[in-house]
Amino acid sequence: xxxxxIRLALAALVIGVSFGSDSVFAASAEKGKAAFxxxxxxxxxGTQGQGSVATSNGKxxxxxxxxxxxxSAFVRxxxxxxxxxxxxxxxxxxxxxxxxxxxxxxxxxxxxxxxLLSR
Amino acid sequence: MAxxxxxxxxxxxxxLTGAAVAATATxxxxxxxxxxGAAGATAARMPSALPPNAQTIAAETxxxxxxxxxxxxxxxxxxxxxxxxxxxxYLPANCAxxxxxxxxxxxxxxxxxxxEFLTCMHEESAIGMAHGYFKASGKPLMSLCHGTxxxxxATMAIYNAWCDRVPVIIMGGNDLDAAHRPPGxxxxxxxxxxxxxxxxxxxxxxTPVSLQHFAQSFVRAYKIALTPPYGPVMISLDAxxxxxxxxxxxxxxxxxxxxxxxxxxxxxxxxKEAARLLVKAQNPVIVVDRAARTENGVRLLVQLAEALQAxxxxxxxxxxxxxxxxxxxxxxxxxxxxxxxxMELSDxxxxxxSYIDNGEHGIGxxxxxxxxxxxxxxxxxxxxxxxxxxxxxxxxQSVDVAxxxxxxxxxxxxxxxxxxxxxxxxxxxxxxxxxxxxxARTEGRARTLQLAALAWDASPISTARLVMETWGQxxxxxxxxxxxxxxxxxxxxxxxxxxxxxxxxGGPGGYGVGYGAPASVGAAxxxxxxxxxxxxxxxxxxxxxxxxxxWTAAKHKIPLLAVMHNNRGxxxxxxxxxxxxxxxxxxxxxxxxxxxxxxxxxNPDIEYHKFAESMGWWAKGPIKDPAELGPAIREAVAVVQxxxxxxxxxxxQPR
Numbered sequence: 116x117x118x119x120x121i122r123l124a125l126a127a128l129v130i131g132v133s134f135g136s137d138s139v140f141a142a143s144a145e146k147g148k149a150a151f152x153x154x155x156x157x158x159x160x161g162t163q164g165q166g167s168v169a170t171s172n173g174k175x176x177x178x179x180x181x182x183x184x185x186x187s188a189f190v191r192x193x194x195x196x197x198x199x200x201x202x203x204x205x206x207x208x209x210x211x212x213x214x215x216x217x218x219x220x221x222x223x224x225x226x227x228x229x230x231l232l233s234r
Numbered sequence: 235m236a237x238x239x240x241x242x243x244x245x246x247x248x249x250l251t252g253a254a255v256a257a258t259a260t261x262x263x264x265x266x267x268x269x270x271g272a273a274g275a276t277a278a279r280m281p282s283a284l285p286p287n288a289q290t291i292a293a294e295t296x297x298x299x300x301x302x303x304x305x306x307x308x309x310x311x312x313x314x315x316x317x318x319x320x321x322x323x324y325l326p327a328n329c330a331x332x333x334x335x336x337x338x339x340x341x342x343x344x345x346x347x348x349x350e351f352l353t354c355m356h357e358e359s360a361i362g363m364a365h366g367y368f369k370a371s372g373k374p375l376m377s378l379c380h381g382t383x384x385x386x387x388a389t390m391a392i393y394n395a396w397c398d399r400v401p402v403i404i405m406g407g408n409d410l411d412a413a414h415r416p417p418g419x420x421x422x423x424x425x426x427x428x429x430x431x432x433x434x435x436x437x438x439x440x441t442p443v444s445l446q447h448f449a450q451s452f453v454r455a456y457k458i459a460l461t462p463p464y465g466p467v468m469i470s471l472d473a474x475x476x477x478x479x480x481x482x483x484x485x486x487x488x489x490x491x492x493x494x495x496x497x498x499x500x501x502x503x504x505x506k507e508a509a510r511l512l513v514k515a516q517n518p519v520i521v522v523d524r525a526a527r528t529e530n531g532v533r534l535l536v537q538l539a540e541a542l543q544a545x546x547x548x549x550x551x552x553x554x555x556x557x558x559x560x561x562x563x564x565x566x567x568x569x570x571x572x573x574x575x576x577m578e579l580s581d582x583x584x585x586x587x588s589y590i591d592n593g594e595h596g597i598g599x600x601x602x603x604x605x606x607x608x609x610x611x612x613x614x615x616x617x618x619x620x621x622x623x624x625x626x627x628x629x630x631q632s633v634d635v636a637x638x639x640x641x642x643x644x645x646x647x648x649x650x651x652x653x654x655x656x657x658x659x660x661x662x663x664x665x666x667x668x669x670x671x672x673x674a675r676t677e678g679r680a681r682t683l684q685l686a687a688l689a690w691d692a693s694p695i696s697t698a699r700l701v702m703e704t705w706g707q708x709x710x711x712x713x714x715x716x717x718x719x720x721x722x723x724x725x726x727x728x729x730x731x732x733x734x735x736x737x738x739x740g741g742p743g744g745y746g747v748g749y750g751a752p753a754s755v756g757a758a759x760x761x762x763x764x765x766x767x768x769x770x771x772x773x774x775x776x777x778x779x780x781x782x783x784x785w786t787a788a789k790h791k792i793p794l795l796a797v798m799h800n801n802r803g804x805x806x807x808x809x810x811x812x813x814x815x816x817x818x819x820x821x822x823x824x825x826x827x828x829x830x831x832x833x834x835x836x837n838p839d840i841e842y843h844k845f846a847e848s849m850g851w852w853a854k855g856p857i858k859d860p861a862e863l864g865p866a867i868r869e870a871v872a873v874v875q876x877x878x879x880x881x882x883x884x885x886x887q888p889r
Contacts, residue, residue, distance in 0.1 A: 155812040155822055158805070158829065158888055165688035165696065167723040167889040170809065175688060194599075196590045198816030226683040229690060231702040232729075233683075 141208070147216025150209040154200065164217045172196065177220035186214055306479030309445050310339035312487060313476065316449045318348055319489045320456050322376050322403070324367065324759065325349035326360040326786070328387075330380035332407025332423060335476025337378070349376065352759075352790050355782025357384045361391030361466075362752025363759070363783070364402040366716060369552070369739040370760035370768075372528060374401040374459060381406035381428035381470060389432060390746040395466045396435035397580070397626045398551070398743025399524055399616065401459035402466040403452075404432075409473040410441075420473075429468045434623040437465035443472070445480060446487045453490040462497040462527065462640040463615040497640035500613055504637045505644065508575060508611045509651035511635065513660065515573035515609075517667070518544040519563070521585050523551035525577035525613075525641040529735040532556065534645035541652050543668035550727055551580060553738035558731045560672040569603055575611040576633075577641035580743075582612060583629035593817035613648075615640040626744065682728050694885040695860045697722035697799065698729070703863040704769060704797050705730055707871045711767040713737070716757035719750025720773020720799045721806070723889050736766060747804075748779030751796075755787045758794035758879075767874065772796040772881070774835055774842065775804045781845065787879045788850025795874045796881040797867060798842055800856070801888045808833035808888075843883040855883025 151157055151164075159170035164177030180186050187210060193199050200210075226232040313336050329337065341351055354360040357379045364375035379385050385406045395402045409415035409424045429439035438458045442448040448471075455467040480487065500508075512518045520539055526532045535555050539546045545563035546555045555562055568574055568586060576582050586608075590599040610633040617638035620627050637644065656664070686698035701722055714736045715726055732738050739757055742749030750772055758768035777784075777798075787794055811830035815822035827834035843853035852873040854866045863884060870880035 152828060153824070155809075155829070158809050158812055161689055161692075161696070161887045161889070162694065163689040163692050165692075165887075166685075167697075168728075169721050169723045169889045173685065175685070194592055194594075196592065198593065198813040200816055201819050203819055204816060204821050223684070223687045224690060226680075226687040229687055231706050232686055 142211040142215040144212070144215040144219035146209070147212035147214065147219075150205075150213050151216055154205050154209070154213075156213065159197070163220050165223075177217040178222050180214055180217040183211070183214050304477065304479045306481075308335065308339055308343070308476070309478050309480055310336040310476040311343045312445050312480055313448055313452075313471075314339045314344040316452050316489050317376070318344065320453070320492060321373075322349045323373065323763075324352055324375050325377060326352040326354045326363040326375065326756065327378040328354045328357050328360055328384060330378070330384050330407055331420065332380050332384075332409060332473050333378045333405065333471060333476065334407075335473065336405075336407075336471065339476075352786060354786050356780040357388035358391045358748060359752040359755075359780045359783040359786065361388045361395065361402055361404065362749055362780075363756030363786070365391065365395045365398065365400050365742075365749070366739065366753030366756030366758075367760045368400050368402070368464075368756075369398075369753075370714060370716065370736060370757035370766075371764065373760070374403060374456070375756070376403035376405065378405050378407065378471075380423055381408035382423045382425050385428055385431055390744075390748065391752070392432050392466050392468075393435045393624070394742040394744040394746045394749050396437075396624075396744065398740065399462075399464045399578075400466070400743070401464040403455055403459055403469070404436075404466060405469045405471045407473055407476070408441075408470050411472075411474055415473065428470050432466075432468050434621055435466070435626075436468045437619060439468035439470070441470040441472070442475065445475065446485075448475065449487060449489055453492050457492060457495060461495040462643070463619050464527075465619065497643040498615060498618060498638070499647065500637035500639035500644035502647070504635055505647050505651050506655075508613075508635050508637070509648060509655045511573050511609050511611060512542055512544070512575060512652055513655040513657075515544075515571075516663075517571050518542050518573040518575070519547060519567050519571035520544050521547045521549065521568065521574060521576045521579060522554040522641070523549040523577070523579045524554075524740070525645075526552050526554040526735060527640075527642045531642040531645070532735050534642065534649065538645060538649050538652065540668075541649060541656070543664045543671065545671050545674075547585075548727075549579065549585070550724070550738070550740060551578070551743075552740045553732050553735050556733040557727060558733055560668070560675045562675065563671070564678065571604060571608055573609045573611065574604070575613070577613045578616070579612070579614065580616075580626070581628040582610070582614075582631040582633070586610065586631065587629075591813070593813070609634045611635040611637075613637045613639055613641045613644055686725065686729060689887065691860055692887060693858050693860065694801070694887050695858070695863060696887050697889060698725050699860050699863070700797065700799060700884055700886055701725035701729060701771070703860070704771070704795075704867055706864055707867045708767060708769055708795070711871075711875075712765065714739070714757065714761050714766045714768050716761070716768045716770050716794070717741070717750040717754045718771040719747075719776040720771070720801065721889055722771055722799050722886075726771065736761070736764075747776050750776040752780065752783045754794055754796065755783050755792055755879075758787070759790070759792045762793055767795070767871075768793065769795040769797065772798050774798065774800045774802060774840065777842065778835070778840070782849075784846055784851055784879070784881075785849040791877055792879060793874045793877050794879045795867075795870055796846075796879070797870075798855070798881065798883045799886050800842065800883055801886050802836045802839060803827075803829045803834045803888070805829075805833075805888050841883070843881060846881040846883075850879075852878055852880040853883065854881075857882060857884045 166175045190200050360377045367375050406428045408428045440451040442451045459467045539561045545561050545567045548555045586604045588601050612633045689696040715738050754770035761768045808829035812822050822830040825831040843855035846853040857863050866882050870882050873880040
């Protein structure tokens with residue numbers, strides 16, 4: 116839990132530093148988690164952005180998402196398998212929240228430290 | 235009341251009048267004895283000094299009942315003799331009046347053995363069970379159904395069997411004679427040609443009009459179904475023919491002898507040319523889908539791969555190639571290949587091309603994944619059995635060498651040709667290729683395991699955790715993953731050490747949802763008799779098509795561990811509607827759910843564990859905390875080992 120709080124704080128700080136606007140400064144990982152569900156991101160990427168070979172070509176979003184500018188550009192204009200989200204569908208503020216949420220997801224344990232995976 | 239007057243004097247079918255029957259089979263003779271006995275003509279009388287029992291009193295004081303109305307041996311008894319000649323062990327079916335004649339013969343005359351009737355609650359379940367049974371055992375089952383409404387229920391499952399190249403023998407009851415069949419419901423349930431309903435996705439069908447015709451048709455149907463490429467076959471079974479007696483007018487009925495047909499092997503010249511290309515290649519890749527039909531097919535593929543040190547991409551239609559082998563490779567291996575040999579691929583185009591649904595004009599992005607000069611070789615028996623209407627043959631892919639042949643039976647010749655064609659000065663390069671494959675395999679394995687660690691403690695539970703917690707409880711057993719419905723990101727095939735043919739039975743073939751549950755039960759039935767432990771990853775949507783198959787499993791004591799991948803939605807469709815919403819610049823309307831309206835299975839959540847319990851299963855759930863999953867599955871495994879089916883309902887991530 117402590118680790119998650121630190122990550123949330125860092126995520127908010129990173130986004131604030133990156134953009135410096137009031138709206139982005141207010142990016143909230145908590146709201147981002149709700150937006151991640153509301154806008155259907157979880158459907159292909161899983162609720163923690165873990166991805167899937169079946170639905171996101173194995174793309175892992177969290178806890179190290181693309182820098183916000185690249186992230187936003189991709190979401191707005193992708194021409195690949197992922198459908199683009201226009202600003203009409205997903206407002207900027209909520210996109211920033213989603214980015215903050217992805218950055219806040221705890222880093223996964225090393226597989227070697229998980230008994231079922233290390234055998 | 236008799237359904238129709240079927241005494242010999244009433245010749246419903248003139249063509250039958252001359253069809254004589256002398257019982258060539260002992261079984262037919264014995265049925266005649268049974269018929270006599272049933273009529274009571276030779277029943278032993280008790281000594282008169284003894285007081286009469288109730289049966290005797292009834293016989294002497296009441297109006298004698300006509301105990302056998304057909305005046306001879308039922309035609310359906312002979313049909314049972316024919317069926318028994320082919321050693322079909324089970325007959326999963328939902329009962330129907332249009333096949334009551336043969337139903338009665340099967341359970342009474344036939345003693346309900348070889349085949350044993352298994353009570354099903356939906357025809358789709360019955361065919362799905364036969365589908366799964368074959369893949370686990372290599373032995374076909376037959377099913378019976380109403381020729382109209384029952385066959386309509388069965389069609390999707392038959393289509394799956396067709397696409398998955400699985401033999402199933404289906405017989406549909408039908409009352410052809412419009413002048414004599416009962417009016418009302420039985421006539422609603424009759425048709426001129428019931429087989430037309432499934433003709434586009436069965437290998438062969440027939441409508442026998444005499445008992446001898448039936449005998450020929452049934453043996454022929456079995457033979458055609460069991461000749462690669464395998465496939466379902468259909469026989470329309472006239473109700474009158476089942477119920478009329480065998481006539482003895484001089485001509486004998488007989489049971490044709492069954493001789494398996496040798497599968498078609500690749501042309502010698504084409505095999506040599508394929509070997510020449512493979513040996514000359516710098517980076518040959520083998521891609522297989524349903525290449526192995528047996529455990530021997532797996533061994534042969536290993537021999538071919540090792541002879542070439544070629545990486546093998548297993549598309550997973552069957553367990554073709556051991557996942558633990560260093561030459562086992564992901565699909566990306568085709569990208570740098572200079573020769574690709576595809577064996578029994580359901581979609582060669584899809585192996586060497588990509589399609590991205592990006593909404594552009596509805597046609598998406600189509601790109602080649604391979605180098606322009608890559609040579610392609612195909613061995614596919616399905617080329618010998620293509621039909622026009624249903625599009626299971628997929629997009630057309632041009633290849634350089636095409637063999638219309640069975641892959642498994644062609645492999646020995648191909649291996650020999652490859653071994654003969656390898657020049658001595660190439661052996662070192664081939665060995666280096668193997669070393670590179672080992673390195674790639676080790677690195678790829680580590681990446682896969684780290685991906686599995688993502689969201690390991692998430693709730694809903696990650697599909698990787700679901701799969702590995704299951705593995706943790708079955709790894710020391712002789713396990714068989716009989717189905718994996720609903721898409722768990724292919725984790726079992728990526729993480730479990732699948733090495734034997736029965737470790738993975740493949741998917742539905744036609745992707746008709748509703749296959750997982752019945753196919754699992756059918757495969758578990760086969761595995762029960764073979765001493766294997768059956769496990770399935772059971773999705774929510776799949777189970778709800780015909781959940782009555784759970785009752786069938788409990789009824790017939792079929793042990794199966796079903797671990798539910800309950801993501802509470804039709805997830806494929808959920809993503810499609812989301813995608814279309816985005817393409818059209820609209821916010822998807824979720825209603826009160828987590829997915830677009832019409833795609834979620836929530837509010838209320840289905841208590842799968844409760845309805846499984848109500849049908850005789852041990853069940854537990856819903857499991858939402860990943861820490862509780864392993865212990866729950868451990869309990870379920872113990873139950874299954876005791877001979878019962880068990881279900882664990884797990885709330886999971888979408889994929």
